[in-house]
Amino acid sequence: MxxxxxxxxxxxxxxxxxxxxxxxxxxxxxxxxxxxxxxxxLAGLAMEQEIESRIIxxxxxxxxxxxxxPFEDFEKFGEKNWTLLVxxxxxxxRDTDQLISLFTFIPRWRIDDVMVSFSTPNGGVGAHLDQYDxxxxxxxxxxxxxxxxxxxxxxTLIPHPDLKQVSEFTPIIDEVTEAGDLLYIPPxxxxxxxxxxxxxxFSIGFQAxxxxxLWSGFADKLIDEDxxxxxxxxxxxxxxxxPYRLEETDISNIKSFxxxxxxxxxxxxxxxxxxxxxxxxxxELLIPMKAFTIEQVxxxxxxxxxxxxxxxxxxxxxxxxxxxxxxINGDKFQLTDKTIELGNILAESLPMTTEKAKSFxxxxxxxxxxxxxxxxxxxxxx
Ligand code: SIN
Ligand code: CO
Numbered sequence: 001m002x003x004x005x006x007x008x009x010x011x012x013x014x015x016x017x018x019x020x021x022x023x024x025x026x027x028x029x030x031x032x033x034x035x036x037x038x039x040x041x042l043a044g045l046a047m048e049q050e051i052e053s054r055i056i057x058x059x060x061x062x063x064x065x066x067x068x069x070p071f072e073d074f075e076k077f078g079e080k081n082w083t084l085l086v087x088x089x090x091x092x093x094r095d096t097d098q099l100i101s102l103f104t105f106i107p108r109w110r111i112d113d114v115m116v117s118f119s120t121p122n123g124g125v126g127a128h129l130d131q132y133d134x135x136x137x138x139x140x141x142x143x144x145x146x147x148x149x150x151x152x153x154x155x156t157l158i159p160h161p162d163l164k165q166v167s168e169f170t171p172i173i174d175e176v177t178e179a180g181d182l183l184y185i186p187p188x189x190x191x192x193x194x195x196x197x198x199x200x201x202f203s204i205g206f207q208a209x210x211x212x213x214l215w216s217g218f219a220d221k222l223i224d225e226d227x228x229x230x231x232x233x234x235x236x237x238x239x240x241x242x243p244y245r246l247e248e249t250d251i252s253n254i255k256s257f258x259x260x261x262x263x264x265x266x267x268x269x270x271x272x273x274x275x276x277x278x279x280x281x282x283x284e285l286l287i288p289m290k291a292f293t294i295e296q297v298x299x300x301x302x303x304x305x306x307x308x309x310x311x312x313x314x315x316x317x318x319x320x321x322x323x324x325x326x327x328i329n330g331d332k333f334q335l336t337d338k339t340i341e342l343g344n345i346l347a348e349s350l351p352m353t354t355e356k357a358k359s360f361x362x363x364x365x366x367x368x369x370x371x372x373x374x375x376x377x378x379x380x381x382x
Contacts, residue, residue, distance in 0.1 A: 001098045004029045004182065011105035020133065020186050023147040023173050029182035030102075035139030035200045036095040039118045042200070045086050045093075046071050050282040056125045056163065057082035064126065066162040083123040083195070088281035090114040091313030099137065099202055108349075109276040109317050112207035119143065119195035126165040127192040129154075133206040134185050138177040141199025145183055146171035148190040166190050207276070214275070221271045222261070232257050265322050270332060277315040278330040285311055285329075287377030294364070297371045300381060301358040308357055308370070309382045310349040316378075318347045326369075328378045333369060342366045346373060351382070 005028060006014070018024045037045075046053035046069045053069030058081045074084070090097035096114050103111060112132070119141075127146075136145070148169035157165040169190040176196060177183060185191050187208065193201065209217075222228035232254060240247070262268060300306060310316070316328040318335070326333040326343040335343040342360045345352060346369070360366040373379045 001101050002030060002033075004102050005031065014184075015105070018184060018186075022149075023186060023189055023191075024184040025145070025173055025175055025177070026182045026184075027178075028180050030137065030180045033137065033139065033180040035179075036099055036202065037089060037093045037116060037200075039140075039198070039200060041093070042084065042086055042089065042116055042118050043071075043074060045089060046084055051092065052087040052281060053085065054162070055082055055084050056123075058122070058124075058126075064159040064163050066160050068162075077120075080121040081123055083117050083119040083125055085115060085117045085125070087115050088113040088279070088313060089116040091279065091281055091283050094312045096202070097312045099204060103135070103204060106206075107317075109315065110206055112205045113281060113313065115203040115205055117201045117203070119193070119199050119201070121195055121197055123199075124192060124194040126157075126159070126163065127167070127169060127190055128165050129188050129190055130185070130205075131187050131210075132208045133187055135204040136177075136183040136185065136193070137202040137204070138179055138181045138183075139200030139202060140179055142176050142178055142196040143193050143199045143201065144176050144196060145173065145193045146191065147173040147183070147185055150188045151190065154190060209275070214272075217275045218262070218271055221274070227261070227267075269319050269321060269323075270325070273317060273319045273325065273327040274330045274332065277317055277327045279313065279315060281313075283311055283313055283329065285377035286380040288375060291375045292371055294367050294371050297367055297374065298361060301354045301361055304354055306354055306381050308352045308354070308374075308379050310346075310351070310379050311377065314349060314378055316347040316349050318343055328373065328376070331376060331378075333372060335369075336365060338363045339365050339369050342369055346370075346379070 004026070007026065009026070014024070045051050049070050051069070053071065055067045055069075055071070055077060057065045057067075057077060059065060090100065090113055096116065099114055100108070100111055146169075148171050151169055154166040154169055157167060159165060173183070219228070234250075234253060314329055316326065318324070318326050324335040324340060324343070326335055326347055328346070333343065345356070357370060360370075370379075374381070
């Protein structure tokens with residue numbers, strides 16, 4: 001994968017001046033880029049049951065229509081005024097997953113997925129806001145992109161029950177994007193992309209969990225681990241003469257009781273690492289029919305015609321505090337001094353030669369780690 005041609009910018013300057021602050025268009029950030037997947041392959045993905053897709057179309061009377069996949073054919077949509085959007089294409093297209101490696105100056109956990117759209121002339125989803133950062137890379141075709149600043153006076157429009165738009169905004173970027181151009185849009189900045197000709201757009205969307213998501217995920221984790229059964233207690237209680245009142249001390253004691261669970265650093269690091277590596281979309285996990293044995297894995301590393309490959313789109317990370325663990329797709333693999341190096345390689349999610357893997361196999365713990373990861377279907381032999 002080539003890297004971003006930043007021009008006068010650098011990743012440092014980008015983070016300081018633009019990230020979460022203002023939109024940016026980098027013309028020819030990836031010269032020669034036409035797309036990581038062809039329009040007909042994208043259409044093929046939209047025919048699959050387990051892949052989330054939708055078509056947003058504008059009718060001649062300017063009303064909007066939304067249809068959800070899987071689609072059987074696209075003929076009825078005609079040649080203009082519609083966009084096909086397919087979620088998490090990086091879970092199915094390795095070339096698309098590799099677009100994420102353009103952004104290694106931001107931790108991988110911060111990135112969610114790559115959504116790909118194919119738009120016919122005049123196709124778009126209308127002016128709207130997203131609550132997360134997005135980089136939109138233009139593949140083949142041309143599209144007019146307008147991006148504005150956050151504006152509290154904009155009104156929400158629901159032109160269709162499945163479509164949320166905003167009223168007209170004043171653009172601060174108004175440009176035609178061509179193959180290889182990269183647009184960055186921070187959260188809550190109104191934007192609108194209208195295709196000029198058949199066009200592919202690759203949206204690298206960032207993950208920004210809401211407080212609500214985090215609290216409900218935390219509650220789920222407590223329930224899963226059976227750790228929420230502990231009850232409030234108050235051995236320090238003194239006599240009240242106003243039994244109908246909820247006193248400030250009681251409120252604060254109950255709050256402390258709840259916060260105690262949140263401030264358990266080991267538990268929280270585990271929870272958040274699991275939460276952040278869970279995929280929000282179906283993954284093509286490759287679980288072996290019969291679990292591999294350690295002996296089999298030791299045999300694989302002798303074969304230099306194969307390699308170990310992570311499943312496309314899988315999310316992994318290593319967390320060092322307060323203990324060292326590797327997390328893949330919400331699963332925890334405990335690491336030791338002996339397995340940290342292999343753990344880091346697995347978290348980096350790049351294919352690994354058998355020669356490289358073999359260099360770790362003198363330690364049984366590493367062989368066990370690789371075997372576990374293969375048996376979960378998170379990595380496979382190619
Ligand atoms: C699109 O590619 O049509 C939609 C991208 C976006 O505005 O979030
Ligand atoms: Co958007």
